[in-house]
Amino acid sequence: MLPPDSSRRPALLELRQISKRFSRPLDLAARLAQKLGAAISAQTVHAVDRVSLTIGRGEIVGLVGESGCGKSTLGRLALGSYPASSGQRYWRGEGGTTAIDDLPATQRRAVQLKMQMVFQDPYASLNPRLRVGQAISEAPLVHGLITAQQRDAWLAQLLHKVGLDPSLGERYPHQFSGGQRARIGIARALAVAPEFIVCDEAVSALDVSIQAQVINLFMQLRDDLDLTYLFISHDLGVIRHVSDRVAVMYLGRIVESASTDEIFAHPHHPYTQALIAELPVIGGHRRDYQAIRGEIPSPLHPPSGCHFHPRCPYAMAQCQTLARELREIAPQHWSSCILDGGGE
Amino acid sequence: MSMVQPLLEVNKLQTQFPTSSGIAKAVDDVSFSLAAGEILGLVGESGCGKTVTGFSILGLVDPPGRVVGGQVLFKGEDLLTMDTERLRAIRGNRLAMIFQDPMMTLNPVLRIDTQLIETLQAHQDISRAAAYDRALEALGEVGIAEPAQRLRAYPHQFSGGMRQRVAIAIALINRPDLIIADEPTTALDVTIQGQILALVQALCRERQMSLIWISHDLSVVAGLADRVAVMYAGKIVESGTVRATLDHPAHPYTRGLLGAIPALHERGSRLLPIPGTTPSLLNLPAGCAFADRCAQVHGACALPPPDFAVGHDGPSHRVRCWLNHANSPNRIADAAP
Numbered sequence: 001m002l003p004p005d006s007s008r009r010p011a012l013l014e015l016r017q018i019s020k021r022f023s024r025p026l027d028l029a030a031r032l033a034q035k036l037g038a039a040i041s042a043q044t045v046h047a048v049d050r051v052s053l054t055i056g057r058g059e060i061v062g063l064v065g066e067s068g069c070g071k072s073t074l075g076r077l078a079l080g081s082y083p084a085s086s087g088q089r090y091w092r093g094e095g096g097t098t099a100i101d102d103l104p105a106t107q108r109r110a111v112q113l114k115m116q117m118v119f120q121d122p123y124a125s126l127n128p129r130l131r132v133g134q135a136i137s138e139a140p141l142v143h144g145l146i147t148a149q150q151r152d153a154w155l156a157q158l159l160h161k162v163g164l165d166p167s168l169g170e171r172y173p174h175q176f177s178g179g180q181r182a183r184i185g186i187a188r189a190l191a192v193a194p195e196f197i198v199c200d201e202a203v204s205a206l207d208v209s210i211q212a213q214v215i216n217l218f219m220q221l222r223d224d225l226d227l228t229y230l231f232i233s234h235d236l237g238v239i240r241h242v243s244d245r246v247a248v249m250y251l252g253r254i255v256e257s258a259s260t261d262e263i264f265a266h267p268h269h270p271y272t273q274a275l276i277a278e279l280p281v282i283g284g285h286r287r288d289y290q291a292i293r294g295e296i297p298s299p300l301h302p303p304s305g306c307h308f309h310p311r312c313p314y315a316m317a318q319c320q321t322l323a324r325e326l327r328e329i330a331p332q333h334w335s336s337c338i339l340d341g342g343g344e
Numbered sequence: 345m346s347m348v349q350p351l352l353e354v355n356k357l358q359t360q361f362p363t364s365s366g367i368a369k370a371v372d373d374v375s376f377s378l379a380a381g382e383i384l385g386l387v388g389e390s391g392c393g394k395t396v397t398g399f400s401i402l403g404l405v406d407p408p409g410r411v412v413g414g415q416v417l418f419k420g421e422d423l424l425t426m427d428t429e430r431l432r433a434i435r436g437n438r439l440a441m442i443f444q445d446p447m448m449t450l451n452p453v454l455r456i457d458t459q460l461i462e463t464l465q466a467h468q469d470i471s472r473a474a475a476y477d478r479a480l481e482a483l484g485e486v487g488i489a490e491p492a493q494r495l496r497a498y499p500h501q502f503s504g505g506m507r508q509r510v511a512i513a514i515a516l517i518n519r520p521d522l523i524i525a526d527e528p529t530t531a532l533d534v535t536i537q538g539q540i541l542a543l544v545q546a547l548c549r550e551r552q553m554s555l556i557w558i559s560h561d562l563s564v565v566a567g568l569a570d571r572v573a574v575m576y577a578g579k580i581v582e583s584g585t586v587r588a589t590l591d592h593p594a595h596p597y598t599r600g601l602l603g604a605i606p607a608l609h610e611r612g613s614r615l616l617p618i619p620g621t622t623p624s625l626l627n628l629p630a631g632c633a634f635a636d637r638c639a640q641v642h643g644a645c646a647l648p649p650p651d652f653a654v655g656h657d658g659p660s661h662r663v664r665c666w667l668n669h670a671n672s673p674n675r676i677a678d679a680a681p
Binding site: 066067177179180207208209210211212213215216219234236237238240241242260261274275277278279292293295296 | 389390503505506533534535536537538539560561562563600601603604605606607609611612614615616617618619621622
């Protein structure tokens with residue numbers, strides 16, 4: 001079922017050196033003080049810091065990290081729902097590779113339509129006063145993908161595809177259970193026939209038995225519709241199960257990426273190693289928890305050099321100053337740790 | 345284990361919530377016991393009654409919800425019939441709770457030191473200076489760096505993981521015999537969850553403290569607990585040692601939960617989800633509440649399922665199910681010519 005070497009698939013979406021900075025605007029007093037010559041500047045969070053990521057056609061890339069590491073921001077950058085502070089997005093469609101944000105508006109819209117998102121809380125993303133059938137069919141009607149005459153038959157087919165009874169289209173969002181809402185969120189994303197879907201913690205809020213149903217649905221749709229996913233989750237178990245390739249983020253940077261089998265068998269970056277050590281295993285029983293020390297630092301004041309060095313058991317003096325780029329330490333296995341291949 | 349008096353013994357506990365559309369039986373006939381130093385994992389999906397079970401033990405069920413039946417014997421005394429004054433002396437002292445959201449424990453407008461010292465002085469005759477020293481020590485125990493400075497901080501100055509540690513420090517400060525922890529790590533990141541689990545595990549070992557760990561996450565319970573109880577629709581459907589229950593799950597629901605965990609499957613393979621959704625607690629069937637989601641449903645399931653020992657691990661491994669039960673009406677019917 002899985003391609004032998006998914007990382008060699010032709011790229012669909014490529015992010016090059018993409019960054020997102022959020023600044024808090026200065027208040028009036030601070031602006032006045034600045035005018036008068038005080039050394040005050042706006043506080044800036046580097047939510048995503050020069051990240052490059054290539055997603056192959058038909059591939060599922062898992063993006064994992066703890067809260068505040070920038071994984072959701074990266075997902076939104078990939079979709080273009082946040083403008084990037086710097087860096088470029090490239091889309092490889094029928095007409096070759098294009099820098100999406102340089103396209104004229106109409107062409108850009110056509111590419112954007114190929115990219116959709118599934119949110120963690122589908123209830124928050126649905127209008128509570130709109131019947132779900134209306135909510136799902138609104139976008140394709142607006143974009144001229146279906147006509148009003150085709151709507152009912154099209155909707156029935158789409159609802160069936162995500163495992164919902166077509167008659168449920170007449171109901172309102174509050175009349176559904178969590179698992180059904182997740183399916184509605186997926187139907188809404190599929191409505192405009194996308195090629196690429198960002199799933200942002202799409203199964204995290206679900207109970208385990210329902211989560212399994214929705215994970216299966218994602219896998220089924222990928223096979224049926226030849227979809228490409230960026231699957232964002234903090235749950236390493238889910239990521240391991242669905243992904244072909246995994247990228248690990250820490251404080252705005254990707255610290256390691258490799259194929260799923262490779263990264264779980266040979267994690268190189270100490271942060272990845274720590275995450276995998278925390279992955280609960282049922283077979284082991286009664287284990288001793290060995291905690292990684294320290295807190296996740298504030299992204300407002302990230303540690304210098306390698307962001308992970310204050311918590312790293314192998315930290316050396318160099319780690320405090322040297323922030324190394326990702327480098328290929330084995331075929332298709334990238335790590336930013338200084339220990340992998342020595343420092344310079 | 346059965347020779348000595350257990351620390352906590354819950355007998356046929358029943359908690360109900362009247363609603364406009366009927367009575368919700370949130371906890372229905374729940375019984376279990378806990379020895380000193382033992383860790384019990386109480387597992388189930390949302391709405392199964394695991395949190396209400398914890399709240400019922402501590403007498404924290406808000407009206408109109410009410411504990412309508414059963415006993416909760418803590419060191420032989422029934423917490424349910426105890427007068428408020430006696431209950432107050434035990435709660436927060438011998439018996440403490442850690443909530444999912446630490447802000448349920450913490451008062452946002454009081455400094456951490458005030459809250460820790462207050463907890464001590466409420467239950468012990470201790471001078472403020474001595475209480476301060478104990479507070480300092482307690483904060484250090486839960487792994488908070490520079491406790492002397494942190495004591496002077498307010499809850500909003502802490503991160504989520506630190507707040508949960510402060511809440512744990514408050515729960516632990518009177519050295520309770522039993523802690524009930526309701527999903528205390530669910531909202532936390534994995535590395536922080538690991539820290540909390542390591543802390544709680546060490547404390548239980550060192551102090552012979554008992555713990556009820558309420559969680560939806562079977563894999564956390566598997567690593568932490570001695571025994572596990574699986575709840576479904578207000579009832580414990582299976583309980584036993586972690587090893588017996590997870591290695592030889594006897595109830596189809598427990599098997600279903602294990603089948604749905606991604607980490608236990610070959611990567612990319614289809615998971616085996618439980619079909620359907622959890623039933624409403626308002627109109628539960630007379631028979632087994634899991635019947636309409638169960639792959640092994642049969643005629644007997646329309647009758648209330650028996651609670652019996654399945655024998656993988658002596659009498660302590662129990663299941664509430666007609667499958668493999670000697671007196672199943674179906675077996676009797678099958679055996680008849």
